[in-house]
Amino acid sequence: MTLTMFECFMEAVKTLNFTVAAQNIHMTQPAFSRNIAAMEDELGFSLFLRSKQSGLRVTPAGLAMYNGLVKLNTEYGMLRDQAARINRGEEGELVIGILNGMCLDSKTMETVHRFQERYPQVDIKLISYPLKRLLQSVENGESDMCFSVCGAVEGRENLLHEDVFEIENYLIVPASLHCDSKKMYSLKDFREQYFLLSEDSPELNHLLIEKCREAGFEPKTKMAPDYDTKMLWVEIGKGIGINSKEHFMKNSPYVDFVKVKEIRMDGYSMIWQKDNYNPAIAIFYSMFEES
Known part of the structure; x- marks a missing residue:
């Protein structure tokens, strides 16, 4: 059935007069x-009864x-409006992956709150993943x-990225070393310690080793199976690692x-x-930049 057929049929039922x-x-x-x-002809049954005495009448099948x-037209209108809202990023969902153990920085948190206020029909979800x-x-x-x-997307042609902010890194060391949190240290000051690496972050491993070499020494290293385990090893005094203060371990009394x-x-x-092509991605990015 074409849209023209649909329009003719609906108007004929309303007027019960083909000419009008x-x-x-x-x-x-x-x-x-x-x-x-x-x-x-397409449906296989009559929609109207035509007689000179009673004029045009709708058949029971035609009325159905x-x-x-x-x-259907009402549901189509509602569906069209919903699809338009989704296309504008005003409805749907946005799922954001966050590294295990990391707290949201202030800029991301502010953007999430502003996004929720402006687009309450979009279900924004944060899911924690291992590295x-x-x-x-x-x-x-x-x-x-x-x-x-x-640099994490290097070699992954299916991913796009935009550099959005910087976070200050710290050396996380066992509290037993009694370091001064106000002092500026060099990696060379910790050359006798084990520098912890993890199998799931080769880029970070390479960066740490290169920085140690630039500081004038070859680091002693231990390899943890994953990033989260590496941080736990720091906490029990098995070595030292690098992270930001957005990591939950900032509250641990066993590390500095x-x-x-x-x-x-x-x-x-x-x-x-x-x-x-989720439009909420572009909207979230724009709001992030506004922050």
Whole structure:
């Protein structure tokens, strides 16, 4: 059934007069009648009864079609409006992947709150992932976007990114070393300690080793199976690692966060799948930039 057939049928039921109905939709009466006849032929039953005595009447089948099409037209309008809201990013959901153990920085938190206030119909979700799965969650569609260190998407052509902020890094050391949190240290001051690496962050491992070499020594290292385990090893005194104060371990009495001159700032990127057309991603990014 074409839209023209639909329009002719609905108007004919309303007026019960083909001539008047044709005039109402700016169509000639013969063309109007042909559309009604074609619709009846396609359906296989009559929609109207025609007689000189009683004029034009709707058949029971025609009335059922009319009532159903009125309901369908209403549902279509609602569906169209909903789709338009989703297309504008005003409805739907936005899933953001966050690294395990990391607290939201103030800029991200502010953007999340502003987004929720401006678009209450969009369900914004934050999901925590281990480092190894953070980018995978974006690639496989579990997350619409995530935040990770700059350079993490290198070699992943299916991912797009924008560098959005910097976070100050600290050397996390066991509290038993009694370091002064106000002093600026060098990595060389900790050359006798074990520097902890993790199997799921080769880029960070390489950066740490290179910074130690630039400081004039070859670091002693231990390899943890993953990023989260590495941080737990620091807490039990098995070695030292690098992280920001956005990590939950900032509240642990068993470690100290100390500044080292070789590694101060770390850039973070907003990352998303290039084939993900969720409009909420662009809206969130724009609001993030406004912050």
